[in-house]
Amino acid sequence: MKKWCKAGVVILLLCVLVIPLGACGNKEQETTKVRVAEVTRSLFYTPQYVAIEKGFFKDEGLSIDLKTTAGGDKTMTTLLSDGADIALVGSETSIYVQAQGSNDPVINFAQLTQTDGTFLVSREKIDNFNWDMLKNSTFLGQRKGGMPQMAGEFVLKKHNIDPKKDLNLIQNIDFANVATAFASGTGDFVQLFEPTASVFEKEGKGYIVASFGTESGHLPYTVYMAKESYLKEDKETVEKFTRALKKAQDWVQENDAAEIAEVIQPYFEDTNLETMETVINRYKEQGSFAADPVLDEEEWNNLQNIMDEAGELPTRISHEELVNTDFAEEVTK
Template identity: 60%
Template sequence: MKMKVLSALLCFFIFIGPLTACSFQQEDSETIRLAEVTRSIFYAPLYVAMEEGFFEEENLNIELTTTWGGDKTMTSLLSDGSDVALVGAETSIYVNSQEPAEPIINFAMLTQSDGTFLMARNETAETFDWENLKGSTFLGQRKGGMPQMAGEFVLKKNNIDPHRDLDLIQNIDFANIANAYASGTGDYVQLFEPQATMFEQKGLGHIVASFGEESGAVPYTVFMAKEGYLEEKGDTLESFTRAIYKAQQWIYESSPEEIAAALTPYFDDTSEEIIADSAVRYRDQESYATSPVLTEEAWDNLQDIMEEAGELPERSDYEKFVDNQWAEKVMNE
């Protein structure tokens, strides 16, 4: 996210209407308007909490809107178009560095690693070596976003300079990256699930590495809200966090078939087999957070990755911008 975009974002807000929304309603329940940055199997615990009734048990009604992009998600949150945002923790660092009227506070973690995989067009996991990327065309993610920063961090870790050793393409909109690769662009691509598994099954390439396993623990996707909302709605956020924690436990205890059944309503165009395979791939590498607590170690690792990418505006105070009180409380019950 460019700083000039953030400056404009903080000066002028537009309301982002729901492009994709799922909700359940319960009489006399508390409603939370939740904006998710994209629709992804990477966010499976959220959909589990909705589908398995964990929010309903907490007397909560979730109005879920997919805002398709970090800038749009934060615009929705800052302009009161939503109460809570599910988005990369780096967006809170970008926005808070601009000193908004109300700070953005991270209060519960959903995913704890990068969710992208490296797909190779002409080699398999058995033949893959990071050195093979040198001189290739690499279809990367949007500059300044967490997928791109984690991707570059991993490339450098494997002695690849992404701006010297590759023909790096990163000017394609997030929603069109998979289509660009499918149409023949790039030797390698960085993809989320289920696109990676779907493309592998279609013979478009092979998943050869996991950026999540390579980059380590980071607060990759986090629930956040404005400081005033946290102060006013503490009991509501405690209930919300409890439902998320139940879902995090459920997904690590359930069968692939049970997980697929819970997620299918949110992915109409994806088979249950692919949903199950994708979710289990994330679970096996522990991409889904096992608790909603956002640790200081993970927060510092996130900022180290941002700094390495040249995108960190300034170090962000963990004690000031992370509030684990509800996450710690529900875990200790």
């Protein structure tokens, strides 16, 4: 009887010791919520969706709350009003904010794309396109002062086309409605992001004739940015965020378009896998996806040159003033 009692005590003690250890082992990792506002939903931002779907953010202990805020002005307003912690938008917006004066500057800390992401789409099929065909046409452009419009005008001028004199230029249509306007019959040519451009081509609504990305050179086209105060107060979170992004960038560089398309399809339910594969491959081939998150000074200066050419640069701002490469360089080592 005593032996059974002793055995019972031993078992009881083991249970007391083991159960808490097991409970600790099953405890879920605590996560930090990061609110991200993206300027639009596009395959141009493929590495971002890969980082979410492949669990790279989760591995860093981050929970991403992603929302689409159509247009650079709305995205920046969301960030400035504390509706988001991080914004994915064109770097030009940070320059506009700084030029107006800010006690808490918006700092670019990780680059996602390094070329323009738009394509020139013609209403009619053109077998042997040349840029002179745009002269005297009605061109449906992007919002004035936005990166797509400025990069577009830079490329047009590069081909000796004055957007104001040689085209019937329409650019007073809201960013989110440009594609709809073209589909309803407005314009002979339009500047569109993917996957809309390829979808239009498959549906016979338009035909891709040129890429603005291959023509405009490297620039910090779409970048993750945050208030300077956030970068200081949540330094560890920003580093984890940037590390997850770098893992996704590496994964996109190492895998083919078909596999990438399958991973991120949940973000593009209305686009078939074949179209997604075509678009992703097109962006990969023209080097649109940045291989790492470092925004270097040469790209920053090219951005401001394009803004200046478009007459939209309020003041030239140094790379060190609005760009923080510490996080990107740390995770790229």
